[in-house]
Amino acid sequence: MAQEIFDKVNALLAEIENAAPSSNEEVEQFRIRFLGAKNVLKPLFGEIRNIPNERKKEFGQLVNSVKQSAEAKFQALKSQADEADEAADAGNLDMTAPGEPLSVGSRHPVSIITNRIVETFSRIGFTVAQDREIEDDWHNFTALNTPEDHPARDMQDTYYLMDDPEKLLRTHTSSVQIRTMENTKPPIRTIFPGRVYRNETISARAHCQFHQVEGLYIDENVSFADLKQTIEYFSKEMFGHNTKIRLRPSFFPFTEPSAEVDISCFICGGEGCNVCKYTSWVEIGGCGMVDPNVLENCGIDSKKYTGFAFGMGVERIAMLKYRINDIRLLFENDVRFLNQFTSAF
Numbered sequence: 464m465a466q467e468i469f470d471k472v473n474a475l476l477a478e479i480e481n482a483a484p485s486s487n488e489e490v491e492q493f494r495i496r497f498l499g500a501k502n503v504l505k506p507l508f509g510e511i512r513n514i515p516n517e518r519k520k521e522f523g524q525l526v527n528s529v530k531q532s533a534e535a536k537f538q539a540l541k542s543q544a545d546e547a548d549e550a551a552d553a554g555n556l557d558m559t560a561p562g563e564p565l566s567v568g569s570r571h572p573v574s575i576i577t578n579r580i581v582e583t584f585s586r587i588g589f590t591v592a593q594d595r596e597i598e599d600d601w602h603n604f605t606a607l608n609t610p611e612d613h614p615a616r617d618m619q620d621t622y623y624l625m626d627d628p629e630k631l632l633r634t635h636t637s638s639v640q641i642r643t644m645e646n647t648k649p650p651i652r653t654i655f656p657g658r659v660y661r662n663e664t665i666s667a668r669a670h671c672q673f674h675q676v677e678g679l680y681i682d683e684n685v686s687f688a689d690l691k692q693t694i695e696y697f698s699k700e701m702f703g704h705n706t707k708i709r710l711r712p713s714f715f716p717f718t719e720p721s722a723e724v725d726i727s728c729f730i731c732g733g734e735g736c737n738v739c740k741y742t743s744w745v746e747i748g749g750c751g752m753v754d755p756n757v758l759e760n761c762g763i764d765s766k767k768y769t770g771f772a773f774g775m776g777v778e779r780i781a782m783l784k785y786r787i788n789d790i791r792l793l794f795e796n797d798v799r800f801l802n803q804f805t806s807a808f
């Protein structure tokens with residue numbers, strides 16, 4: 464009796480070893496027979512009570528080894544079948560099938576706004592220039608009429624390079640004004656887009672890196688009226704033709720007189736809302752007439768030439784235009800955020 468059961472188990476073992484299914488379907492039949500919920504090995508465990516005590520251990524080990532062989536065989540058969548499938552697919556490659564769709568991506572909102580600013584100024588004859596982000600003290604501060612120990616430096620603390628304390632990350636694009644005036648003879652009519660850095664605690668409204676677009680116009684007889692007209696033209700192009708501007712007296716060491724540029728709130732149209740904080744005006748940048756000292760620092764005759772400069776924050780404009788309430792979103796590169804912007808608005 465016991466021997467019969469042993470023979471049955473050994474027969475199953477041989478069946479497993481010799482199994483050679485030739486299709487996925489036969490592999491599945493193998494799995495159901497030996498590993499499925501109602502597999503043929505299950506009743507064998509119940510047979511143990513018919514085995515004499517001295518052979519119980521031997522029988523248990525044998526049944527377990529049958530189970531392990533079935534599992535190992537099934538894994539081997541499955542990987543063989545997968546390989547065969549792949550080979551068959553390769554043979555059937557359909558060259559006319561449509562390709563995998565490529566996702567095209569979209570421009571970063573900071574790029575969209577920068578391009579729009581550049582485009583707007585190029586229509587009134589401004590060229591574009593860019594320069595380095597690692598600057599020296601002269602171009603970022605001293606030549607801009609901000610000597611060491613000038614309190615205005617406190618407002619623009621930045622990052623210095625360990626290897627060379629003279630080098631710093633520029634705090635504004637005004638450094639490119641200096642580089643341009645050092646290398647070009649007036650007339651100069653250029654805008655300078657670029658990234659700038661400040662030692663700021665990062666929050667929803669401030670970041671240690673951001674972008675500016677600077678403008679510089681130097682020629683004979685350039686007046687404050689030209690500055691005002693230029694800012695007005697830009698604001699209407701950018702924010703809509705009903706936009707008004709307000710030049711609020713301010714101070715920058717490198718311009719005299721200086722002003723902050725405010726535009727009438729294009730969201731509430733002057734009614735008052737949380738974007739303009741119920742003042743009807745929003746600030747977009749600073750401007751002024753280039754200080755004669757700055758012209759002289761760059762070898763330009765301040766008796767003959769005058770000029771204006773302005774600088775605006777690109778993130779600030781992007782946040783206003785797109786109603787983005789946290790500047791950090793612009794630097795996290797989360798595609799779920801970035802995918803929402805298209806060039807047109």
Ligand code: PHE
Pocket residue numbers: 634635636637677715718721748749750751772773774775
């Ligand atoms: N550089 C100034 C700033 O970053 C802005 C500015 C540029 C002001 C040009 C006047 C003229 O705050």
